[in-house]
Each structure stands twice: as C-alpha cells, then as structure tokens.
Amino acid sequence: MSFLIELKVPDIGNVSDVEVAEVLIQPGDVIELDQTIVIMESDKATMDLPASAAGTVEEVKVKVGDTVSEGSLIATVRASTDEVARPAKETPESSEEKSEPAEVAVQPAEQQAAAKPEQKPQPAATQAPPAAGRVSSKAHASPAVRRFARELGVDIGKIEQGSGNKGRILKEDVKKFITQVMSSGGVSGGGIPAIPAVDFSRFGDIEEKPLSKIKRLTGQGMSRVWLNLPMVTQHGEADITEMEAFRKSLNQQQATDGRKITPLAFIIKALLAAMRQYPQFNASLSADGDKLILKKYYNIGIAVDTANGLVVPVIRDADQKSIIELVDEMTGLSDKARQGKLLPADMQGGCMTISSLGGIGGTAFTPIVNAPEVAILGVSRATMKPFWNGQEFVPRLMLPLDLTYDHRVIDGADGARFVVAIAEYLDDIRRLLL
Numbered sequence: 001m002s003f004l005i006e007l008k009v010p011d012i013g014n015v016s017d018v019e020v021a022e023v024l025i026q027p028g029d030v031i032e033l034d035q036t037i038v039i040m041e042s043d044k045a046t047m048d049l050p051a052s053a054a055g056t057v058e059e060v061k062v063k064v065g066d067t068v069s070e071g072s073l074i075a076t077v078r079a080s081t082d083e084v085a086r087p088a089k090e091t092p093e094s095s096e097e098k099s100e101p102a103e104v105a106v107q108p109a110e111q112q113a114a115a116k117p118e119q120k121p122q123p124a125a126t127q128a129p130p131a132a133g134r135v136s137s138k139a140h141a142s143p144a145v146r147r148f149a150r151e152l153g154v155d156i157g158k159i160e161q162g163s164g165n166k167g168r169i170l171k172e173d174v175k176k177f178i179t180q181v182m183s184s185g186g187v188s189g190g191g192i193p194a195i196p197a198v199d200f201s202r203f204g205d206i207e208e209k210p211l212s213k214i215k216r217l218t219g220q221g222m223s224r225v226w227l228n229l230p231m232v233t234q235h236g237e238a239d240i241t242e243m244e245a246f247r248k249s250l251n252q253q254q255a256t257d258g259r260k261i262t263p264l265a266f267i268i269k270a271l272l273a274a275m276r277q278y279p280q281f282n283a284s285l286s287a288d289g290d291k292l293i294l295k296k297y298y299n300i301g302i303a304v305d306t307a308n309g310l311v312v313p314v315i316r317d318a319d320q321k322s323i324i325e326l327v328d329e330m331t332g333l334s335d336k337a338r339q340g341k342l343l344p345a346d347m348q349g350g351c352m353t354i355s356s357l358g359g360i361g362g363t364a365f366t367p368i369v370n371a372p373e374v375a376i377l378g379v380s381r382a383t384m385k386p387f388w389n390g391q392e393f394v395p396r397l398m399l400p401l402d403l404t405y406d407h408r409v410i411d412g413a414d415g416a417r418f419v420v421a422i423a424e425y426l427d428d429i430r431r432l433l434l
C-alpha cells in the first residue's frame with residue numbers, strides 16, 4: 001500500500017516568511033528520512049528542513065526565492081506503508097539559533113491513497129541529472145558551512161570530500177576549494193572544471209618561463225569577461241580608398257610636421273561619430289545589471305602590444321581632439337606603454353576600446369570586450385578587393401571591421417547599424433565634419 005505524504009514546514013518559532021535558499025530535491029528523487037530537502041534562510045539563521053518521511057518525491061511545491069511559513073507545503077512524497085515516517089517531533093536544524101522543537105506537519109495522504117492498490121515506491125529509473133547550479137544533496141555540511149559556501153558563490157556539491165568527521169565539509173574545505181580553482185587560472189563560477197595538469201617533460205624537453213604580471217592580470221581579466229558577458233562579433237568592411245589617398249598625401253607632403261599618420265587616427269574619429277549617433281555604445285551596465293549608465297564623455301582605449309603583454313591606455317576626451325592631437329597622444333601613450341611607464345590612471349576611464357591588428361595582418365578576428373565597456377572595435381589589415389559598382393568591378397581598398405558587443409546591452413540590429421555607421425564615416429570622411 002502506498003501513501004501520498006505532504007511535507008510541510010513545521011513550527012519554526014515565531015518566524016514567518018522565511019526564504020527558500022536551496023531546494024535539494026526534485027521529482028523522482030528517492031529520499032530518506034531526515035535527509036535535508038530544503039534550506040531556508042531567515043534574517044538571522046539558516047535552517048535545514050529534514051524530510052519527515054522517506055519515499056519518492058512526486059512534486060516539489062517551492063522554488064528558490066519563495067517565502068514559506070509554518071504549514072507551507074514543500075513537497076509531496078509517495079511512500080509505502082513501511083516507509084511512512086514517524087510523525088515525530090522534528091525541527092529544522094538552525095545553524096545560529098535554536099527553534100523550539102515542533103510537531104512536523106506530516107499528513108499521511110488523503111484517505112483515497114489508502115484505497116489504492118499496493119504500490120511500492122519506485123526508485124526513479126532514469127533520474128534527471130541535477131539541474132545546473134543545483135547544490136548536490138549528497139554534500140555533507142552544516143547549514144552554516146552551506147551558507148558560507150553560498151555567500152562565496154561556491155557550489156558545495158562540487159567539493160567531493162570534506163575533511164571533517166565522516167567526510168563532513170568544513171569552512172576550511174570551502175576555502176581550499178576556492179584556492180584550488182583560483183590557482184587553476186582564476187576561473188570559477190559555474191563550477192567549470194579545471195584543465196588537467198600535464199607533465200609535458202614526459203614528451204620532450206621543455207623550458208618554464210614565468211608569465212609577466214601584465215599577462216597574468218590580462219588572463220584573469222579576459223577569463224572574467226568571457227564568463228560574464230554574452231558576446232557577439234559583427235563583421236563589416238569600410239571602403240577606405242579615398243581616406244587612404246588623403247592620409248598618404250598628408251604624410252608625403254610633410255603636412256604633419258614629420259608625424260606619421262596611420263589609419264587608426266581616422267578610425268578613432270569614425271568610431272566617435274558612431275558613438276555619438278548610437279549613445280548605447282558609450283555606456284556601461286550597472287553592477288546589478290538593472291541600469292544602463294550612459295556616458296557624456298568620450299574616452300577611447302587603444303590596445304597596445306608590448307613585450308610584456310597587452311595594455312590599454314586611454315585617450316581622454318578624444319572627441320575634442322584633432323587628428324594631429326590624436327596621433328600625438330597615441331604615439332606618446334604607445335611609447336610609454338612599450339617602455340613600461342604607463343600609470344594606472346593612463347589606463348582608466350575608457351568608454352570603448354579599439355584593437356588594431358592592421359599593422360600586422362589578418363583578415364578578421366573576434367576581440368573580447370574590455371568590460372565594463374559594452375563593445376570593442378577590432379580592425380584588421382586593409383586589402384585591395386574587386387568591388388562591383390553596378391557596372392564593373394573596380395579595385396577598392398577595404399578595411400575589415402570586427403565589432404564585439406555585450407549582447408545584454410546591444411541588440412544584433414544595433415550592432416550591425418553601428419558597424420555600418422563606422423564604415424560610412426570611413427567611406428567618406430567628409431561626413432565627419434557634419
């Protein structure tokens with residue numbers, strides 16, 4: 001004979017509207033008596049709610065974030081007669097404050113269940129894997145340790161073995177877990193498994209070379225962005241045939257007092273014009289993700305390749321600078337970068353970054369957004385291409401543009417419009433005067 005049992009929140013003292021912090025069961029789970037099924041969190045304490053009956057979970061009635069009080073239905077469990085729990089005195093285990101023991105509201109199912117033919121609880125043959133982010137119910141840890149882990153964003157289910165009695169997970173184990181994850185590349189969150197260590201010397205001679213501080217910090221920053229931002233790269237092309245003719249003539253005529261003007265100065269101008277046209281690109285998402293912070297200033301970061309690694313000095317108020325002034329500032333900043341003389345202030349306050357690989361080569365790439373900026377413009381090497389003008393193919397110098405954007409802020413259509421706008425400004429730089 002089987003019964004449907006309702007697992008309810010018992011008397012938890014004078015506390016009501018307690019938040020469900022973790023749900024450790026799902027339909028089909030076979031649970032044991034006293035197994036923690038839900039963790040609740042009040043202002044003052046974390047409480048484990050133990051199962052007052054063993055059996056197979058039929059329905060889970062709460063989810064994380066719900067508020068519950070005494071009598072709230074947590075789940076229904078199907079149990080056979082011999083499994084039906086003691087309607088015992090039980091109370092949620094509190095990590096910080098003890099509630100008075102209370103009667104658990106175990107309601108042996110509706111009498112109709114008794115009338116049903118005997119049915120043993122079936123262990124779910126194909127149990128669903130735990131949902132992403134769900135804490136393993138196998139983790140053996142006190143509520144205080146669970147809360148500690150939760151506050152640090154650690155999925156306690158990922159800690160295989162605790163160092164406490166009978167493998168109980170202690171705070172030290174949580175700290176050790178974090179250290180391990182951090183030292184394997186600083187990648188945490190989402191419980192991403194580390195890349196296994198390999199002894200490469202087994203396969204041939206090797207040499208170990210410590211990473212520069214810049215490279216290590218860049219690596220951490222890139223991993224953080226990669227894990228936090230849903231990024232899309234929009235590719236485009238600008239016809240810079242006329243722009244390049246003008247730029248080269250400037251350089252040839254020594255019109256710039258010996259300065260070498262590269263395409264980058266014009267690309268900065270075109271980017272600024274597009275940012276003015278589409279202000280959502282000159283913005284950052286607030287830390288809570290609820291607001292877009294639109295900036296009224298225009299600071300452009302330029303990725304500079306140095307012997308020690310990548311750095312991104314910032315040209316402040318770039319919108320107020322002429323082509324010559326931009327060239328001077330870029331030259332000054334990239335020299336400073338390559339001599340390792342940039343100050344932290346030189347690299348702060350950027351609104352959008354340009355990563356130009358045009359001097360090196362390549363046809364396209366997918367740069368990573370320099371968050372909290374919302375987009376980055378990648379530039380590859382311009383090449384001559386046959387362009388169909390409606391009547392014939394003509395040779396045009398085409399500049400590849402790769403815009404990576406944070407898809408939480410920028411829609412695909414806006415991404416495409418933005419690239420088209422930059423291309424139009426570069427196609428005909430007279431538009432920059434408008």
Ligand code: CAO
Pocket residue numbers: 260261262263264302303304305306310334355356357358359360367368379380381382399
């Ligand atoms: N297409 C064709 N030629 C280009 C070009 C392009 N898109 N961009 C630059 N060039 C040419 C320049 O005109 C110059 O030609 P000359 O030698 O004939 O005068 C040559 O390439 C070298 O330019 P440059 O790279 O020295 O100068 P720049 O202003 O274009 O770039 C800087 C300056 C600091 C951005 C660059 O030196 C640099 O460090 N780039 C690497 C950035 C990087 O590592 N990005 C990756 C970051 S990961 O996302």
